[in-house]
Amino acid sequence: MLALCPKPDQERRVRLVASGLLLCLAACVECPRAPGVSAAVCARLDELRWPGSLPPSPGNRLASDEGAALLGFELFFDARLSRDGSVRCATCHVPERQFADGRATSVGLAPVTRNAPSLYASAWHRWQTWDGSADSAWAQPLLAFENEREMDFTRLELAHRVRASYRARYEALFGPLPPLDDAGRFPPRGRPGLPGWEALRPDDRQAVDRIAANVGKALEAYQRRLAFGPGRFERFVLGDAEALSLREREGLELFVTRGCVGCHGSGLFTDDRFHAIGWVDSPPRARKEALAALAASPFTAAGPFHDGPNEPLPPPGPADEGAYRTPSLRNVLRTGPWGHDGRFGAVEDAITSHGQPNAPSLARDEVAALVTFLGALEAAEPPLPWNGWPDR
């Protein structure tokens, strides 16, 4: 049985104080920010405070630039940036679905093995994707463009398309393009691993890589406009006790006392770290493999396209084995199926499958209360026009 504090409507509290009755159980204290929660919850509320403004993106000097965001807005919906012109970023990050796709695993030019995350939290994530395959939001898009199953584009094609369709706006933001019309130097198609790419002069390869990085920076500027805003839970933390129902507050108690806050304990309900909770891929592809791949990439905070001071990559360690990033639980009831490979069609199963000691065994009613609480973690939608489709 849960020791919940009495529903703290004002009138009743006044009566309580007046009569000197201690209706609260011993666990209850006056929690100035959220009346009526237990001492255990009150002590953690600071950690669950909304993060406020967006974090800086030191690798992208145009991260907050409106022009860059507008360019990214168009690129995001441009299906010409795929091998056969049929797949755009929005194929798997659909505006009507919080920029996820509602599938267990996404389908681009071919099926992929991962669940598409909503992009509403991506501005806050230090590492992108479930395994941290990119260490910045600007470096992530190239992975999607060049993935054979997603868009199967190449960075050379991307450069030519930028020149053909976005040249003036690109150059205003990022400076002059290289002489891409010199077909001898810049063939139409190429990326590492495809014939032709290695034949490019090293400085031409770097010039093309820079265009790919800049396209990523425009896309990042756009995605930062897709960040969600505070919601009902914030009203509760600010003292509006009615913002959460009794059942939701019961779930909040469990969320704190059953250790969910250990990993999902922040205003975004994620610690933004990687944990092995047992949902592994076969063959293995998780944090450890992603870090090893990153070490060979120029598209990192340690590389030449990072605008701020370079930062070294952490070396993979034993804790990275089979580890995936803790997802944000904001809007989580709307972004199923759940798990990095969408293995759970019911959110209850995701909760009970964390495995010991990551999550204790929970009674059915406790799981139900937790789910009810997760429903209270709806966040405000990002503003239009960013949140919709571009005008065509």
Ligand code: HEC
């Ligand atoms: C075929 C479907 C598909 C397409 C097309 C696609 N994505 Fe994704 N996206 C995914 C999947 C699946 C993941 C998770 C990948 C992983 O964990 O390995 C993802 C992850 C991401 C993330 C990381 C979010 C986070 O919180 O970790 C960002 C950002 C992103 N995509 C942006 C883009 C952009 C920009 C484009 C277009 C250039 C794009 N995506 C195209 C399916 C897609």
Ligand code: HEC
């Ligand atoms: C040890 C850290 C840790 C703890 C403790 C923890 N989680 Fe998680 N949680 C994760 C990670 C990591 C994932 C993603 C794993 C994956 O997809 O491979 C996850 C995934 C989830 C998901 C699926 C989200 C999605 O978008 O797919 C839900 C829901 C969830 N956790 C709820 C909870 C609840 C409720 C508790 C407490 C009972 C809890 N978690 C405790 C780390 C943790």
